[in-house]
Each structure stands twice: as C-alpha cells, then as structure tokens.
Amino acid sequence: MNETVTDVQDISLAAEGIGVQLRSNAKITWEKFLQHKLAVISSLFLILLVALCFLAPLIAPYEFDAIDLMNIRKAPSLAHLLGTDALGRDLLTRLLYGGRISITIGLTAALLGTVVGTMIGSIAGYFGHWVDNLLMRLTDLAYSIPTLPLIIVISSYTDTQALGIVLIIGLFSWMQTARVVRGAILSVKENEYVTAARALGAKDRLIIIRHVLPNISNSIIVGATLGVGNAIITESSLSFLGLGVSPPTPTWGNMLMDSQATMSSQPWLTIFPGMAILLTVLCVNFIGDGLQDALDPTI
C-alpha cells in the first residue's frame, strides 16, 4: 500500500520535471541492508568461510582422515596451524571439512523447519475455522514438549547421519514460524487485494502463494535466518552428547565430542571448533538482524 503511494508521488514529481528515480522494493531493501555495517561484514566473512569450507579438498593442507601417528596431539605450529588430534589428524583441515557438513545441516534444517512452519501457518491462517483450530492446537502440543530432550531421545535411537539430524532438527523447529506466519496471514488476508484476487476467481493455493506469502516474506526470512544458527548449535549439542553425525565424517559438533576429556591437555581441540561455531552463528544472526531492519517497511 505504502509503496504504491510513494510510486504515485514519485511519478507525479517526475512529471513536474523533478528528477526522481523510481526504486524497486528489492533495491530499497538492498540499500538499507548495506547500511547495517555488521551485517555486511558478517556476510562477507560468511561468504569467505563457506568458500574455504567447500573448497576444502583443494586448499586443505592435509587429508581430513589422514592419520599421522608421529604427530599426535601436537599443539598449534607452522606445520599444523591449529594443532592435531589424538590420531594426528590436522585440526585446520578437519575444521574446513567439518564446516561443510555443519553449515549444510544448519541451512537445510532451517529451510525444512521454515517450509513446514510456513505451510502449517499459512493453511491455518488462511482457512481459519476448524482447520486453524486443529493446526494451532497441534502447534501448542509441539511447543509444550521440551524440544531438546525430545530431539535427544529420538537421535539416540539410531546411528544418525547428517540427513537424519537435518530431519530431526527441522521437524521440531517449525512451531515459531507457523505461529508468526499464521498471525501475519490473519492480518494480510483482510486486505482488498486478497478479496480482489478471490473475486477474479483465483484458487486458494494461488492466492496464498502469489498474494499472501510475498507480503509476509520478511518475517519468514528473518525467522529462517535465526533458524540456521539454532540448527548449527543444536547439531553441536547433539554431537557433544555423542548423538550427532557419527565419525569419521567431521562436523564442528562431533569434533567437540570428546573435548571434555582432552580439554586440560589439548585445549586447542576444544577452543577452535567452538570458535568456528560461535563466529558462524554470530555472523548468521547479524545478517538476520540486518535483514530485519532492511525488510521492515516502517523503518
């Protein structure tokens, strides 16, 4: 609504010969995002980190599973910048390889949670009545069981691999999104353009996807960003308890699995994977904060 008014004003100003550029929504958002310095720095850092992790086979100094019994438990040095573990494996190499899995788990689990949450929330909000009632009671139910203990129990059933972790985390992290989306849809669906679309004979599915969801995309995107960080942290917590992705595949989480035992003698094995998680999640959350400001039409 606001955008339309601005556009009309811009056009009338332009008609009066005053040089006003029409700016698209995406461009406005992009310019606002660039003003959030921390978010910009975080984005650059993350891009670099992701690039390094995914190019690990090319740039990593060693093989991630190369056991070197002559060099076990070595403190950081020139040969092994971040030291080696109990099997003499290079920590930096494993961090790079581990990042691929951890970041992928974070992204996909958050995506899954967001998609499920958006679907449930939009169906509940759009159709209302008993559908809404049923789905929201389901959401209440899922909210009422403490998530972490639940995830812990389910992951303890099998030797989990990355896909299993993604499914478990993703399927238990949709509730917040569902509630936010439902609330947003309840307010959006009263707008005239939704009534107009319905009057023109548009089907429900089309109305939701084409007219309603784009108008609430900001809350979905911000929620999804925060979900990435949460998923990375949950994966590491599960791994710490010995329930994450099984070795030898390194993830930042399972590199911390035995850290409590080795911490006093080889602290670098604990410090560096934790720092990797901390920095990544911090950057993701800063980006989320920047997106929130950039996507908020009232700022």
Next chain:
Amino acid sequence: MLRYVIKRTIQMIPLLFAISIVIFTIIQAAPGGPEGTLLDRGMFVDPAAIDAYRAKLGVDEPVVIQYFKWLGAMLTGDLGISFQTQRPVFDMILERMPDTLRLMGLSFIVAAIIAIPLGVFSAVKQYSTFDFVATGASFVAIAMPVFWFGLMLQYFFSVKLQWLPVAGTMTVGVGGFVDQLKHIIMPAAVLSLNSIAGWSRYMRSSMLGVLNQDYIRTAHSKGLSKKTVISVHAVKNASIPVVSVMTLDIARLFSGAVITETIFGWPGVGRMFIQAMHARDYPLLMGIMMMGSTMVVVFNLVADVIYAWLDPRISYE
C-alpha cells in the same frame, strides 16, 4: 479473574493428555526393547531369559494396554518403575529435584538481576558505547553453544586458574556454604547465560517502546526527575511483557539443565535424563519428559495469568 484461571486450567487437561500420547508413542518407537542394552554389550542372553525379563518389566503386553496402564497409574502420581534401578520413577525424580531446582532457581535470579538493569540502561543510553557493548555481548552469548561456554569456563577457572572445582555440588568432607557456592557458580553462569542475553534484549526493546509513549513525555514535562520517570513510569510498564517471557523461560531452563548438568556432573534431573537415555530406561525417560512438558504447560498458564494481572488493558476473556 478466578473464572479465567479455572477455564485455562481445564483447557490444560486435553493438552496434557495429547502430550502423554505423543511422548508414549515416541518412546515406543525406540528400536530394541530394554533388553537392548544387554545385547549391545555383546552379552549372550538366553531368549527365554529375555522373555521373562520383558514380562517382568511389563513390556510384553499390547501397546495400547501399556499406554492406558501408564496413564492410569500416572493419574494417581505413579510414573512407573525404572528398568534400571527397579525403583519408582516418581521417587527417583523427586530425589534429584532439589539439586535441579537449586541450580535453576539461582540461574533464574542471577539472570533477572543482571538482564533487567542491562536492558534498561541499554535503552536509556541507546546507541551509547554501553548499549553497543551490551548488545554485542548478548549476540555473542546467543551464538555460543551452551556446552562450549561451560567447557571454556572449566578450562579457565578450573584447569588454568584452579579457582573453582570442575564438577559436582560439594567437596566430600568439606561441604560448607562457600564450598557449595564455589561449585554452583559455573553451572549457574552457564545456565543463565542465554536468559541474560535474551531477556536483556527483550527488556531493551520493550523500554524503547515505552520511552516513546506520551505518558513518559507528560511525566517529564511535569518536572519529574529523569530518574523518577525511568524507574517509576518507564521500567514498570516495560517490565510487563518481560516478566511474562521470563515466566515462560522457567520451563525452558529445564532443557538447558540437561546439558549444563551433564557437563558439570551436577546430580540433578537433567543429568539423570541423559543417563536414562544411555540405559534405555523408558519409564524414567517418559517420566522426566512428562514432568518437563507439564512444567511448560503450567508456566504457560502462569505467564498468561501474570500478564493479565499486571496489565489491566488485557481482558480475561
């Protein structure tokens, strides 16, 4: 008000009922029965002995019957018998509860004492260095895996500086107040960290919202000192939503306790949960999860009631 509380309490019943079905189903989905732990260890066990063991634990009956037996017993306060210790689950939880409550209670108080002033000052001095540092610190706190923060504390304060004991609740044979305090500092710091970060940010934004209100401007223009306006008019109003969030978080502290107690060898319910998971002690797992869920549901109600009670603008209907 009373009618509202009664109505909400009655609404809790079907929810708790549904929760019990979900928890029971998930535990039932576990591969391998309680005998799995024996088989995992590679022991040879006579199949007849396994059958007898299963019959003794009552897991040889049809699932639906098992559920209703469990539910029926639960309604009388009986959470079943632990596979591991053969003792009532209820007693085991009750035994561990004081240590968990002590840890959760201290963490809650510490978090509230730190988070609220932090949020207030951040908002009053918006965009100051203080605000910047506080906001930055809360971002870092939220981005940290809780267990890793615990490990770092252990590394610096126990291994390096040797100021604080690594784990446990007290030193055997010492056990005075100072000794107990030394033991609880790190676990409480770990458990309260996320709350401090979350609540202070919430308090900050709530304060910022209130500080722009007309009644604050009125209070200023009446000539009241800045201190009075902030402490009497602003903080009071800004705390209403924060108090409600804090109440909701009490139940969430329990999830944190699972990890915190495990790292610090704290003999509470959270650590018992992890031990029960490793031992596949299903009645104990179900009992603890039921207890955790009940806490969430109850504190949800408490939060809503407190909110309605503190904020006269909210109607009870």
